[in-house]
């Protein structure tokens with residue numbers, strides 16, 4: 001879907017359908033709607049009023065009306081927002097999604113959203129436009145490249161027209177192009193996560209990184225298993241050695257001219273392209289879901305894609321440790337003691353706690369960039385799904401103010417995160433008799449203990465955040481603006497974090 005602005009007096013507006021939203025129990029539909037019927041649309045006000053009279057405006061309830069005499073805008077699609085006093089951005093996301101899905105069902109090529117439809121809402125118009133457009137893109141996403149039958153033909157809508165009577169100004173125009181760019185990044189993250197492990201291999205992820213590097217002039221370095229081992233990445237290498245599929249440590253860097261010496265933001269994404277559990281083999285039920293264990297890496301690649309398209313003027317480094325976790329003949333074993341790149345030794349208790357092992361070497365490697373901030377994002381623990389469910393990600397780190405800011409940022413963009421505490425005593429679980437520490441603790445506070453493990457690799461002077469997306473990377477059901485399947489969770493958050501970094505940093 002494309003976004004196009006059309007600036008003209010109402011009488012010159014053209015579209016396959018026009019979209020409006022309204023609150024339940026409100027005496028009148030939104031002001032934008034009344035204005036449109038009275039100011040030159042071919043719709044007589046009475047007919048519209050009659051058509052609307054029976055409508056309830058429940059959240060996501062859609063009503064479709066046809067113009068009494070055809071005209072330049074033959075259809076109105078009205079979507080309910082629920083009661084005004086319960087309004088939040090999710091209601092708008094849900095309404096926009098329901099409206100554009102209706103357009104797709106009707107195979108409408110270019111429906112239109114008048115800016116006035118957003119101006120009557122109790123939120124800032126820019127934010128409503130941003131979240132509305134993101135919801136429109138997000139809810140239309142579908143992936144059927146691996147199907148040869150029952151696929152949809154044609155893209156509907158092709159264009160979402162934004163209608164305004166006068167020039168909307170630079171800010172709103174920027175918001176609309178940013179929404180398109182972030183959506184493409186989000187889609188890349190989703191696609192990579194949906195792709196099964198026989199397609200989305202570590203080398204495939206390296207190819208995608210290569211494509212981004214050509215497209216946006218990113219610096220790219222890719223280390224294979226031998227190279228990683230020779231560099232001292234003993235923890236990453238141990239996980240990789242049990243698989244025949246070649247591993248890749250991918251380092252992708254956005255360095256705008258003149259920023260080569262700036263301390264970068266470093267994004268680290270867990271890239272386990274399939275997690276069997278290794279020798280600590282997982283049970284076979286639902287094992288196919290473990291193709292999603294590279295969703296962290298996918299989110300980082302999605303963010304980098306959007307950073308490339310929007311030409312962010314800040315240095316950002318992506319580090320993606322990518323490998324399968326397999327129980328092959330050369331696989332690492334419980335009891336093995338690994339020497340990590342940091343020099344610290346790790347006793348392996350479970351080979352299924354592999355995510356922290358590949359991440360810890362990436363975190364240590366990140367120090368060579370003298371980072372301003374490290375963010376790692378990973379489908380790290382089943383415990384996080386137990387604690388927070390599938391719609392809220394776990395958020396940990398070593399700067400409370402920054403955690404607070406990022407939590408608020410997540411709320412604003414509809415990617416919810418909730419803090420879990422990293423008190424020092426949690427580390428007691430990781431004490432080992434033979435090595436510096438173990439890779440798993442007892443069965444309690446599993447997500448936090450994983451966070452404590454990672455914390456051992458972060459110098460105190462370096463701000464660090466850890467996002468556990470084990471629950472949020474995949475949705476079994478449709479929600480307001482996200483179809484079931486891979487969600488791409490985190491791609492947008494990382495992009496927005498990079499865009500807003502100076503504000504977040506000064507207050508952190």
Ligand code: BES
Nearest residue numbers: 293350352353379380381382383440470
């Ligand atoms: N990839 C899994 C975590 C996971 C679970 C992701 C569910 C997505 C959905 C991770 O590598 C893992 O297996 N973690 C173990 C850790 C345990 C051995 C301490 C877990 O959560 O059981």
Ligand code: ZN
Nearest residue numbers: 275352353354
């Ligand atoms: Zn695992």
Ligand code: ZN
Nearest residue numbers: 272275293355
């Ligand atoms: Zn895993």
